[in-house]
Amino acid sequence: MRLIIATNNRGKVREYRDILEPLGFETLSQEEAGIHLEVEETGSTFEENAALKARAVFELAHCCVIADDSGLEVEALGGEPGIYSARYRGLGTEHERRLAVLEGLKGVENRRARFVCCICFVDQDGSQRLFKGVWNGRISEEERGDNGFGYDPIFIAEDADGNTTASLPIEFKEHHSHRAKAVRMLVEYLRSRPAQAGAPVIRDVRPSDAPRLLEIYAYYVRQTAVTFETEVPSLPEFGVRVSRITARYPWLVLEEDGRILGYAYAGVFKDRAAYDWACETTVYLAPDARRRGLGRRLYEALEARLGEMGILNLYACVAVPAGEDDEYLTRASAEFHARMGWRLAGTFRQCGYKFGRWYDMVWMERFIGVHGSPQPPVRWEAQ
Numbered sequence: 512m513r514l515i516i517a518t519n520n521r522g523k524v525r526e527y528r529d530i531l532e533p534l535g536f537e538t539l540s541q542e543e544a545g546i547h548l549e550v551e552e553t554g555s556t557f558e559e560n561a562a563l564k565a566r567a568v569f570e571l572a573h574c575c576v577i578a579d580d581s582g583l584e585v586e587a588l589g590g591e592p593g594i595y596s597a598r599y600r601g602l603g604t605e606h607e608r609r610l611a612v613l614e615g616l617k618g619v620e621n622r623r624a625r626f627v628c629c630i631c632f633v634d635q636d637g638s639q640r641l642f643k644g645v646w647n648g649r650i651s652e653e654e655r656g657d658n659g660f661g662y663d664p665i666f667i668a669e670d671a672d673g674n675t676t677a678s679l680p681i682e683f684k685e686h687h688s689h690r691a692k693a694v695r696m697l698v699e700y701l702r703s704r705p706a707q708a709g710a711p712v713i714r715d716v717r718p719s720d721a722p723r724l725l726e727i728y729a730y731y732v733r734q735t736a737v738t739f740e741t742e743v744p745s746l747p748e749f750g751v752r753v754s755r756i757t758a759r760y761p762w763l764v765l766e767e768d769g770r771i772l773g774y775a776y777a778g779v780f781k782d783r784a785a786y787d788w789a790c791e792t793t794v795y796l797a798p799d800a801r802r803r804g805l806g807r808r809l810y811e812a813l814e815a816r817l818g819e820m821g822i823l824n825l826y827a828c829v830a831v832p833a834g835e836d837d838e839y840l841t842r843a844s845a846e847f848h849a850r851m852g853w854r855l856a857g858t859f860r861q862c863g864y865k866f867g868r869w870y871d872m873v874w875m876e877r878f879i880g881v882h883g884s885p886q887p888p889v890r891w892e893a894q
């Protein structure tokens with residue numbers, strides 16, 4: 512689903528994109544969406560300003576939009592700089608604005624302050640939600656530290672052990688800040704919200720899906736070394752594969768607007784009883800559906816199902832180039848598994864020959880449960 516990040520700030524676009532793409536959104540910056548708009552922040556709260564910005568873009572684009580507004584509130588200054596944080600007292604630089612806050616608190620005992628971040632999410636049907644993150648703290652006596660931006664050199668968060676935000680590693684802020692809190696709320700909401708019309712859905716495979724699934728797979732057989740299969744299987748043969756898998760394991764498809772964009776399934780790792788708790792997993796996406804976080808969604812759904820069955824070990828057999836990437840194969844799949852928490856279990860050198868070249872293969876593994884003793888048996892699907 513398309514989502515526009517309503518800001519002209521490239522840093523914010525990058526941060527939000529990294530968070531939202533794995534959730535299945537195809538993100539566009541305001542600029543990429545061709546929306547050249549500088550919305551006047553005429554609201555009197557962070558919430559109002561975030562909503563103003565998000566709605567202005569929604570009215571033009573009619574797809575999902577997020578916008579945010581943030582700033583510093585100092586109790587003894589009556590909540591200032593507040594929504595005027597970026598232009599406090601009309602001062603031109605961040606340093607001048609920080610000095611103005613320090614000046615305002617000279618001789619004042621109450622130095623309590625908080626950072627606030629409001630994110631407004633407008634859904635494709637026009638409904639909107641606000642997420643507010645607050646980071647409590649106090650204002651320091653003087654500027655300290657070079658990390659961060661804005662008021663970071665004069666803000667000491669209550670959980671920061673007396674350090675200003677600018678004198679702590681950036682990772683601390685990324686995890687504890689007002690923005691991190693608001694983003695976590697947004698992500699939790701997006702993960703749990705009911706599927707929207709047009710949103711991708713993940714469901715069990717049906718026999719009638721076989722032609723489309725084969726079409727997706729055929730691309731990888733003919734044009735890539737991602738699979739070491741060299742002939743596209745016939746439709747009946749592919750149907751047999753699907754029914755053989757679904758006799759015991761899940762086979763999921765991801766569908767958007769009635770079109771299947773990818774699939775994932777698990778199968779036997781080794782046909783010996785002691786291997787029951789291990790399985791091999793496979794994911795394929797239509798070539799035009801990559802880089803939207805859909806592979807991750809399929810994998811997460813598959814893992815959830817396998818976890819319910821009592822499966823513990825997942826194995827993926829991934830083709831990799833023996834040297835440099837080439838036109839048939841890159842390291843993208845192995846890197847995707849690594850990002851998903853898989854680790855390398857072994858490398859098989861030059862073990863596949865396709866398109867007149869030798870390719871390596873790696874086994875990757877991931878544990879999704881606890882190995883116990885006694886170990887309860889696996890609950891096979893469809894039995």
Ligand code: IMP
Pocket residue numbers: 579580581582583596597626659660661662663688
């Ligand atoms: P905006 O949300 O981009 O409008 O930012 C408003 C202003 O609030 C920024 O220019 C900063 O001065 C201040 N601000 C917001 N978040 C932070 C932060 O995390 N650290 C320091 N200053 C911040």
